[in-house]
Amino acid sequence: MDIEWDLLLAHWDAELKKGQYIKDHVRNTAEYMARIGKSLGLESICILIGLLHDAGKVNRDWQKYIRGEAASGGDHAGVGAWYVQHVLYKYVNNSVPADTYRWYGIYNEFLIYPILAHHGLYDVLKEMEDGSVCCWTEKRLKENERLILAHEELTSFIHVLDGWAGKWFKTSLFQLYQKGFAEWMDWHKAIQHMIGKSGKAVMQDADSRRQASLFYFGATVRLLTGILKEADVYDSANWALEERQQVYKDEELDAVWQQMGDNVERLYDLFHKAENPSLLNQVRTAMADDAYAAAAVTKDGCYRLPMPVGAGKTNASLRYALHHARTFHDRRIIYATAFLSVLEQNAKDIQDIIGKEHVLEHHSSVVADDCAGEEDEYEGAEYLRESWESPVILTTLVQLSNTLFKGQSACLRRFSKLIRSVIIIDEIQSLPVTCVHVYNLMMNFLTHMMGATIIHCTATPPGLDDEGALNYPCIYEKDEKGSPVALVDGSLMAAPVFARAQFYSLLGERFTQFLSTEQLVAHVMMQLEQEKSALIIVNTKKAVRKVYDAIADWLDAHDRPGECWYLTTNLCAAHRLERITRMKEELQKLREGSRQTPLICVSTNLIAAGVNIDFDVVYRSLTSLDGVLQAGGRCNRDGKRKIPGRVYLFMYMDETLEKMPVLQKEREASLEALRKVYGSKREEEALDIGACLDEYFRRLYHKNRQALDYPVQDGPFSQTLLQMLSENRDMAAQYRIGHRSSVPYLLRQRFKTAADAFQLIDNKEKTVIVPYKNEELIDEVFALVGDDGHPDFAALKPVLQKLQRYTVGMYDMKEYVQVIPELGIYLLDPEGYDEEFGLTKGEWSELIF
Structure with a gap:
């Protein structure tokens, strides 16, 4: 077969009449994924997924599609997944013991799902139109087997990829597969160790342990999918741009943390040198000094900062985070709070201290986060979506929660940005009670598996580690006495x-x-x-x-x-x-x-x-x-x-x-x-x-005992979000009845349904830009969108970031809203906004956030 493999296209820009080759795209994706995965001990897994994710694009039908010569290119994501299950897996069949081979089969699922889902999450167990339940992973692999066997280029490409892997990474695909297995086994042991720290309720009940394990396995899949999305979308959205979006290197981050840290310390130098400070300011400064000292000795984990109201916890937590970032070379600092009003105020205060450069304030998505289609997410609008690459992110609890649980491309990309981050959750007591268990489990995963450091700031600690009241408590780091580590002296808090x-x-x-x-x-x-x-x-x-x-x-x-x-x-x-x-x-x-x-x-x-x-x-x-x-x-x-x-x-x-x-x-x-x-x-x-x-x-x-797992009403398989993201027990039982056998995979989660169902608050609103002292910015948006259908995305992004502060949420917009459909931007007509009462036209929710 005479195929010029090096000239096969991954992407094509019809306007520029140029494309990106598959060999360049998969290499860029694999290298980017490797950089992310290395800090987690998942480097080989990430390289392998990156190399395999677009293998189906060598299909001659897909090559016609990318050039605009065909209406569809088929399921290109399934080919790499099939290679894992039917090529790489078979290589180890006769070389490892039967029990180890079984573990390889489980390991495969953590490679297969991200590849299959890299253009959208799917439910592993899925209800069909006739009411039966099928294993969608198995179904897609079988369908791709027919496709692969019918196309000689697809059966041959695995050998081409193997050659490319040897050239780029000095190793074969099979060696990557074996190294990845060792990484996964270590990961699995770390999950079991984490579960061992989860308290009596989990450890003494086999069902709870299994549910926790499967939740953490599902979070692992989300992590790998997020890393793939970040690398894939970044390369796909930037390959044709003259100026790529910035990705911060470690040495650049160290310089940022040094500069910001110096700015904060100059502020505290003033506090320390102040003449005749009030007793209140003396206590505030002493508390911040305690937190600063604790930052150097509290590497990843979840901690409480229960400072009283008015004790200056925003500045103290910022100081902690910057000292921690300098000490442990963290990738990112994320400050999230439940209330927009708090974010609006504190974002200004924080930026006044550390500066606006390298800081992203993200509380509303001016450009809708959802993607319309498979390749649409790689068009210019993706450039406008916030992927949280900035070193400091100032955001809301809603946006952080979407990052943890929603399924949109931007949310998955942001999830990968939580690796080795300091996450300050201000007013943690505002977390809705329905989210407590899934949030606790996810925070445990972030701290124990993703190297994050989480600080719960509040004057009123909500008892998230209460083992008597909660089946899945938050794992706070403990001192030698077995009590949660104190970042601040308790006597100061009781002043x-x-x-x-x-x-x-x-x-x-x-x-x-x-x-x-x-x-x-x-x-x-x-x-x-x-x-x-x-x-x-x-x-x-x-x-x-x-x-x-x-x-x-x-x-x-x-x-x-x-x-x-x-x-x-x-x-x-x-x-x-x-x-x-x-x-x-x-x-x-x-x-x-x-x-x-x-x-x-x-x-x-x-x-x-x-x-x-x-x-x-x-x-x-x-x-x-x-x-x-x-x-x-x-x-x-x-x-x-x-x-x-x-x-x-x-x-x-x-x-x-x-x-x-x-x-x-x-x-x-x-x-x-x-x-x-x-x-x-x-x-x-x-x-x-x-x-x-x-x-x-x-x-x-x-x-709220029955509501702590986040109940979801969803037809005959209504269950909790925690069940959907772990055992998916009801659908697994239905599968056994219909197939007279157990589910063939360990993973059986309803990832897509759970992501669609999750809302931190019951919010079906659209983010709408309102006319309030921002006429010049709105005019600039229209000018940059243009009439030719080719917006200036690089110039639009900073304008839309500024417009975040001029948005409200609406869920019945009717005739009061203009739409820029190609970007998913909504603009309120002037008569819909009042100087005294704000939004007056259309309908809006009664939300308190």
């Missing part, structure tokens, strides 16, 4: 300087009373006869508007001085940040006495955690008790009052939580904990909310 507010109940003596709008407004106005500022936090946007309107009406009707401010995520990030900044300025004037007019803010929970703002009195509509403590951090935050501020718990009659079952259960657990600790309480008696926290979380976990 009296942090007791700046007292908590009171408006729930009646038995914690059952609701307030009407009129009662709530009357109580607020009574407080403002003596105080100058009040913050009211409710749980829905409709409730915010109702309370806001009622206060505005009351002020007008009683001719009383007062200014009311509205704050929800209907305002885009830039709008919110501007409003919060202005409020801070006015509140400072109240503190100084240069302003007399009282200020009232009505907000959703977006302001309740982490926002550095200071009110005299705070009202919190009750859901979680940790949320009450977080809200308390907005009361007398700087400790400048002569007497403590006051925080009032209440339940709002005109606010319904019926469509928010998670919040409803949080409220129930809070009320039960209060009754358990106090029995009854009069309004004038202060509450110790911190004393109720452990009881609250125990009750919350037990109340």
Whole structure:
């Protein structure tokens, strides 16, 4: 057969009339994967997958397709997978013992799945139209066998690849396969060792151990698929570009960490040298010094940083992360928080300290992350999607969670960027209870298998390692006494300087009373006869508007001085940040006495955690008790009052939580904990909310016992996300009934269905750019998109990054939104956005994030 193998195409640009050869693409992909995999002990596995992933593109039909001469090129991903199962596997058949050969068969699955899934995750066990269940991996391998045997070039190409491997990597495919097997066996042992640290609930129950093992095996598949996606997409999206996207080398990262670290230390030098610092600032600096010292001795693992509200944990955790990165040569620092408002504020503060260069702020995907088709993900739009290559990523818990569990190409690529990273999760207590088990398992995998260091920052630790309440606890690193490692001295965290507010109940003596709008407004106005500022936090946007309107009406009707401010995520990030900044300025004037007019803010929970703002009195509509403590951090935050501020718990009659079952259960657990600790309480008696926290979380976990594994409603095979990502028990049982035999593979997960089903919050919104003081940026987008269908992707990317701060989420856009379909960009018409209330047209969710 006379084939010019070196001239076969992997990609073709019809406009440029040039292509990329298969030999160049598979080599680039394998080399990139090898660099990533080496730090994990998976170098040979990564090289092998990279070499094999596009083997099917040598098919003569696919070569016609890539040149535009045919409508389809067939399943090119399946050929490399078939080579693993029917060529490489057979080589070891007679050279190893039967038991070892069985392990090779399991090892094959971890090579086969990433190759088959590199253009999209799939369910290993899949429900067919007739209701039967088939093993999709087995089906695709059989279909590819017919394809391969019918095309001589496909049966021959394995030998060509073997020659290329020898030339490029000084080893044969078979030797790579054997070296990869040794790597996989070591990986398997490391997983079993990790499970051994998981606590009594896992170790004493065989089913729990098996479920944990299969979850971690599934996470391994996600990791290998993510590494392949990153290398494959990077090379495919960049081969025709004059200037490739930057990939940071180790020495470049070391220089970045040094520069950023020096910037942080200059700030702390000022703190250390300050004359007559307040007691609060003394304690804050001492805590940050403790965390800094701990960074040099806490290599990968999960740690808690339970600093009190207002203790400066953002700066302290940043300082820790940079010192850790310099010490252990980490690849990336990721700061994630649950609330957009906290990210908006802290991102600015962080960039003011360490600079904006080498920092990516990523809280919304202006360009949709999903890919339309097999080759579409390699077109220019992929260049615009955030792959988290920047050394420092400032993001939301939603985006981090999508990276851990969703199936889009960009999410899988980001997953590979978590290797050897420092991940700071701020306000970890905000993690929805339904995600606790899958999150704990994934965090264990990140720290023990991917070399990540995770810091849980919060003033209210949610007991994620509670072995009595949780089947799958988070594995925190332990000290010699068996307690979680302390990054900060406990005596500093208990300093009296942090007791700046007292908590009171408006729930009646038995914690059952609701307030009407009129009662709530009357109580607020009574407080403002003596105080100058009040913050009211409710749980829905409709409730915010109702309370806001009622206060505005009351002020007008009683001719009383007062200014009311509205704050929800209907305002885009830039709008919110501007409003919060202005409020801070006015509140400072109240503190100084240069302003007399009282200020009232009505907000959703977006302001309740982490926002550095200071009110005299705070009202919190009750859901979680940790949320009450977080809200308390907005009361007398700087400790400048002569007497403590006051925080009032209440339940709002005109606010319904019926469509928010998670919040409803949080409220129930809070009320039960209060009754358990106090029995009854009069309004004038202060509450110790911190004393109720452990009881609250125990009750919350037990109340949600059936929900901790993330329930999913999905037809006849409805089960939990944890089941889908591990045993997939129901479908495996159906397979046995239909085939009268067990599933032929260890892996049987519903990877695609689970990825599609996962939502950190029930969010079906689209990210929409709104018109708010950004006309020039929007005009620039249209100019760069152009009319010729050939956008300037390199110039568009920084513009779209700037536009992240001008987005909101909508799920019913109707006629109010313009679409740039080729990029998946949505733009809101001007009449849909209001200077006071933000988004006014279309429909939006009641989400608190």
